[in-house]
Amino acid sequence: MSGLKYSDQVIVSAFRGPWTLLKKELLRFWRVAFQTIAAPVITALLYLLIFSHVLESHVQVYDGVPYTAFLIPGLIMMSVLQNAFANSSSSLIQSKVMGNLVFVLLTPLTHLQFFLAFLIAAIIRGMVVGLCIYLVAMWFVDLQLANPWMIIAFALLGSALLGTFGIIAGIWADRFDQMAAFQNFIIMPLSFLSGVFYSIHSLPPFWQKVSQLNPFFYMIDGFRYGFFGKGDVSPLISLSIVGASFLVLAWITLRMLKSGYKLRS
Amino acid sequence: MSQPAIKINAVHKNFGALHALKGVDLTIELGEFFALLGPNGAGKSTLISILAGLITPSSGSASVMGFDVVNQYQQARQLLGVVPQELVFDPFFNVREMLRFQAGYFGRGRENDAWIDEILEGLGLTDKAHTNMRKLSGGMKRRALIAQALAHKPPVIVLDEPTAGVDVELRQMLWEFIKKLNRDGHTIILTTHYLEEAETLCSRVGMMKQGEIVALDSTANLLNKFSGKHLRLTLGDVILPAAIGSLMRHHEKGVYTFALSDMTQIEYVLSTLRSANIKVLDMQLSEADLEDVFMSLVGKSS
Numbered sequence: 409m410s411g412l413k414y415s416d417q418v419i420v421s422a423f424r425g426p427w428t429l430l431k432k433e434l435l436r437f438w439r440v441a442f443q444t445i446a447a448p449v450i451t452a453l454l455y456l457l458i459f460s461h462v463l464e465s466h467v468q469v470y471d472g473v474p475y476t477a478f479l480i481p482g483l484i485m486m487s488v489l490q491n492a493f494a495n496s497s498s499s500l501i502q503s504k505v506m507g508n509l510v511f512v513l514l515t516p517l518t519h520l521q522f523f524l525a526f527l528i529a530a531i532i533r534g535m536v537v538g539l540c541i542y543l544v545a546m547w548f549v550d551l552q553l554a555n556p557w558m559i560i561a562f563a564l565l566g567s568a569l570l571g572t573f574g575i576i577a578g579i580w581a582d583r584f585d586q587m588a589a590f591q592n593f594i595i596m597p598l599s600f601l602s603g604v605f606y607s608i609h610s611l612p613p614f615w616q617k618v619s620q621l622n623p624f625f626y627m628i629d630g631f632r633y634g635f636f637g638k639g640d641v642s643p644l645i646s647l648s649i650v651g652a653s654f655l656v657l658a659w660i661t662l663r664m665l666k667s668g669y670k671l672r673s
Numbered sequence: 674m675s676q677p678a679i680k681i682n683a684v685h686k687n688f689g690a691l692h693a694l695k696g697v698d699l700t701i702e703l704g705e706f707f708a709l710l711g712p713n714g715a716g717k718s719t720l721i722s723i724l725a726g727l728i729t730p731s732s733g734s735a736s737v738m739g740f741d742v743v744n745q746y747q748q749a750r751q752l753l754g755v756v757p758q759e760l761v762f763d764p765f766f767n768v769r770e771m772l773r774f775q776a777g778y779f780g781r782g783r784e785n786d787a788w789i790d791e792i793l794e795g796l797g798l799t800d801k802a803h804t805n806m807r808k809l810s811g812g813m814k815r816r817a818l819i820a821q822a823l824a825h826k827p828p829v830i831v832l833d834e835p836t837a838g839v840d841v842e843l844r845q846m847l848w849e850f851i852k853k854l855n856r857d858g859h860t861i862i863l864t865t866h867y868l869e870e871a872e873t874l875c876s877r878v879g880m881m882k883q884g885e886i887v888a889l890d891s892t893a894n895l896l897n898k899f900s901g902k903h904l905r906l907t908l909g910d911v912i913l914p915a916a917i918g919s920l921m922r923h924h925e926k927g928v929y930t931f932a933l934s935d936m937t938q939i940e941y942v943l944s945t946l947r948s949a950n951i952k953v954l955d956m957q958l959s960e961a962d963l964e965d966v967f968m969s970l971v972g973k974s975s
Contacts, residue, residue, distance in 0.1 A: 424781070429777075435766075435770075507759050507761035508762055508763045510727070511821060513726070514750060516750045516751050518747070
């Protein structure tokens with residue numbers, strides 16, 4: 409440190425602040441990895457075992473793609489999204505209820521740095537859970553990878569979108585039961601009604617239209633396209649919708665953080 | 674000319690219809706040991722939260738060592754360490770990890786470790802450095818809370834009720850440590866309910882009432898203004914004769930305190946009581962202390 413010029417030191421400390429917050433957020437879920445990584449992986453595998461056992465011989469969504477193979481990308485993406493949301497939202501609500509968020513609010517961290525630290529931690533948590541499910545699922549089914557870049561792009565953007573949504577929920581909610589309502593009445597229905605377990609083409613026309621209003625549908629469909637090279641809609645349309653949704657939510661979150669909504673008065 | 678540690682200019686704060694701060698002006702110089710006193714709801718914590726950037730003033734301005742707390746918040750917060758009133762902690766980490774994180778948020782790295790060791794040592798936390806925050810006793814959590822506010826070595830330190838609910842031994846130890854920080858050049862600002870603490874520790878005192886500063890002077894001057902003797906009589910449950918009612922400052926559970934400007938009034942009070950057939954159960958004569966100043970300025974009777 410002492411060898412650096414003063415201006416360099418300022419730059420080093422400017423990075424060290426947000427980096428420390430990110431590191432703390434990562435350690436927070438890593439310390440309880442049994443609950444934050446192992447538990448969602450087990451849940452996804454249970455879905456996989458039960459649904460593939462019941463439906464494997466009855467359902468075929470795409471030609472030449474067994475149902476179990478069809479199901480796996482959907483389950484991975486659903487877990488990526490749910491865990492990205494869970495990471496930022498539960499970290500914020502816990503430190504709000506405990507009161508220790510004040511120690512972050514007292515620091516010189518800017519609202520953008522605050523946002524990026526929680527966002528990146530949420531993305532990493534989602535990616536780690538998704539990767540673990542993928543590695544375990546490889547034991548069961550040989551999955552093709554038609555377009556790995558699409559897979560990575562959708563996993564990144566999807567977890568960023570849900571991580572941002574988790575920050576909004578964490579700032580807005582004052583109590584644990586409000587956060588549970590967010591989980592049960594928004595995140596769960598949207599993720600289950602998104603085509604994780606089926607193609608929306610199997611739905612009646614009305615419900616197809618409804619599904620097309622669900623942003624989760626585009627994330628799941630685009631992610632699945634990366635594996636099989638086919639989907640219900642064009643992956644570029646999906647990517648644009650997911651990307652635009654992320655930008656809108658990120659803008660809202662930054663506005664909330666800048667104004668100090670519910671955090672400062 | 675160096676900037677004062679804290680400068681508060683005509684700060685108002687409204688929470689809806691509640692006018693929590695009504696034009697507070699306050700300057701605290703570098704190196705001071707300053708106490709902010711006042712009953713609950715006087716606006717002390719609101720004022721501190723404005724310095725910390727947790728509350729934005731409705732009008733007026735505040736600065737820390739010349740940096741505005743709103744427009745130059747990064748510099749202002751870098752120079753300020755705030756010990757919150759509530760016993761808050763992060764249950765995921767041990768004491769040393771938490772202090773390293775806290776220093777890290779302020780851009781400090783491993784070069785800061787020696788300072789963290791010094792804080793741990795000074796607060797008697799060294800053997801708890803690897804204990805999870807969750808497992809600390811209440812007193813230990815209070816020390817850790819103070820350590821957390823000091824982790825980035827701020828020149829200006831604000832302690833909001835640091836000794837609330839803390840036993841006598843720990844209180845002594847905390848004050849020794851804070852006095853040492855003050856000797857080393859840190860500016861100390863504290864709010865407290867223990868007036869005798871403010872009296873022995875602080876060179877200057879501000880008293881707040883209903884969102885305003887009602888007294889601001891050196892501790893010695895404030896005490897001089899209210900010089901005179903205090904006669905504390907234990908009388909039990911009696912009706913005080915009207916003749917001496919004007920001398921009475923306050924009473925609580927049968928103990929009556931009279932403010933006397935000269936010693937001849939003792940005889941006057943006692944003879945009045947005697948002729949009213951009121952028995953004196955106990956008697957105590959004392960110099961005025963900050964509590965009397967406090968009571969006469971912010972007490973319910975005034």
